[in-house]
Amino acid sequence: MSSRKPNLRSSIYLGGDGWWHGRVTMGVKDDGSPDRRHRKARTQTEVTRKVRELEQERDSGKTSKPGRKPTVEQWMTTYLNDIAARKLAPTTLESYWSDTRNWIIKHLGKHRLDRLLPEHLDALYSRMLAEGKAESHALKVHRILSRALEVAVRQEKVGRNVAKLVDAPGAGDEEIEPLSQQEARRILAAAEHRRNGVRWSVAVALGLRQGEALGLRWKYVDLDAGSVRVWWQLSRLTWRHGCNDVAKCTEARHKRACPKDCPKAKRPSGRRHACVPTDTKGLCAKDCRKHASTCPERTGGGLVFRKPKGKSKRTIPLPPELIPLLRAHRIRQKAERLAAGAAWEDNDVLFAQPNGRLIDPRDDWDDWKDLLQVAEVRDARVHDGRHTAGTLLIEQGVHVRTVQEILGHSDIRLTQRYTHVASPMAEDGMQRMGRALWGAN
The missing domain is CATH 1.10.150.130 (Tyrosine recombinase, N-terminal domain)
Structure with missing residues (x-):
């Protein structure tokens, strides 16, 4: 095989079609043949500029592969x-x-x-x-x-x-709306006699994400040592079609699944609905995921356990006051298991349905909203319980690095957001400053 390098000299010439043409050897293709690129323009000056650009790409090592580029x-x-x-x-x-x-x-x-x-x-x-x-x-x-x-x-x-x-868009600041200490106490008091009520004690005390709380399993909880390992989280994955003819499957099933009073239904034909993603031929798009749950051979969806990413996998000490609440909760869950008998689905989770099945995050959200109304607390997101934990820890004088470890933040800047809303500490600091500058010696 010849090891001779290709001739890298470029050529510029006026073609019989009246255009100026330039050809540049950029290197060698995968099959060993010379990689020559073509440029053309109406003037010699313009084609020379294009040739020089190609030569600069080649000489700087930024040559793209030959062939039509993808969109x-x-x-x-x-x-x-x-x-x-x-x-x-x-x-x-x-x-x-x-x-x-x-x-x-x-x-x-x-x-x-x-x-x-x-x-x-x-x-x-x-x-x-x-x-x-x-x-x-x-x-x-x-x-x-x-x-x-x-x-x-x-x-x-x-x-x-x-x-x-380009200048990347600014990150912006996520609006943090933690509950106050008094609001948190009212919520825990209202949850005390509810089924799975300790779920919300865990949320506010440990600052777990929703999926982390619903994914807690007893095998990772050590009540004697007073610690919990947050090694898994519960997630709802989107179903995907498992059949061969996705378009036919989805088009037929979307119409049955879509309610009759669907405001996006195409009228008057009713052959298909506008709420269904379609391709240019009017069939359901192949990448449609919204209604794949109706496919009889669906795959990859539903509630699953998965490992948290990065530093979110962590071991958290339990507040001593939370341990007896968890012990009592385990006793009640064992009683539910005996009552369910053969219908019990053993997932080893701390918080489950009365038959042992996993709790859907959407049902967990509804339970939280109902609890807020019972406790007569303003509307808040489930994730605001996590923000509340971070804020209360800062207010109690816990070092921001320790708060980062407890919450499982990968970046200290995420944790430092809580220092901006922990106003009681700032007020105490300014009172101390006042005493230092103007107080009695």
Whole structure:
């Protein structure tokens, strides 16, 4: 086999068609043949400029692979399905897909990947903000796109990552609305005599995420040592079609599943509904996930245990006052198990349905909303219980690094948000400052 390097000299000439042509040898293709690229223009000056650009790409090592470049839509589909899917949690992947469909593909999808420009990204982020989306949402879309483009650069699909050439949207500050100490106490008092009421004591005391609380299992709880290992969380995954003919399956079943008074139903034909994602032929889109739960051969969905990512896997000491509440809860659960008999489904979870089955996060949300009304406390999200834990820990003088460890934050900046709302500590600090400067010696 010859090891001779290709002749890298470029050529510029006037063609018989009246156009100026330029040809540049960029290297060698995978099959060993020379990789020569062609450019043309109406003037010699313009084609010379294009030739020089190609030569600069080649000389700087930023040469993209030969062949027609994929569109943004094609590359994002490849990236999410074949690359990101190996590393991302299923729920995170679904979230990435949602933002990719609704923003990246919708507004940038038709661009060829190598012709995507910084101003295209700036226009997308400006549009998101103009439509009322939070800065943090625009930043998330930017990060998804930037990561996909970085992989494209590594695989020589493109010569540069244009996402690095724009100013990323600001992160914004997530609004934290913790409950006050008095509100937290009223909630725990109202939950005391409810079934699974200690679920909310755990939420406020330990600051667990909803999935972490519902995924707690007795094998990871040591009441004698007073600790709990948060090693798993419960997640609801989206069902996917398991049949061969997705379009036929979904189109037939969507119409049966969709209520008769669906406001998005196509009229007057009624053949299909506008709430069903469709392709250009009127069939259900192959990537449709909204109603795959109706497929008789559905796969990959439902409630599942999965490991938390990063530093979220942790061991937390239990407050001494919480231990007897958990002991009493375990006794009541054992009684439910005896009453259920053969109908009991053993999942070893701390908080279960009366038959032992897992609690759906949506039902858990409804229980929380009902509890707030009973306790006569303002409306709040389930996640606000976690914010309450972080705020109360800071107010009690717990070091922010310790709070980070308890809550399982990967970044100390997430924990430091609670220092901004812990006003009692700030007030106490200023009172001490006043005494130091103007108080009696």
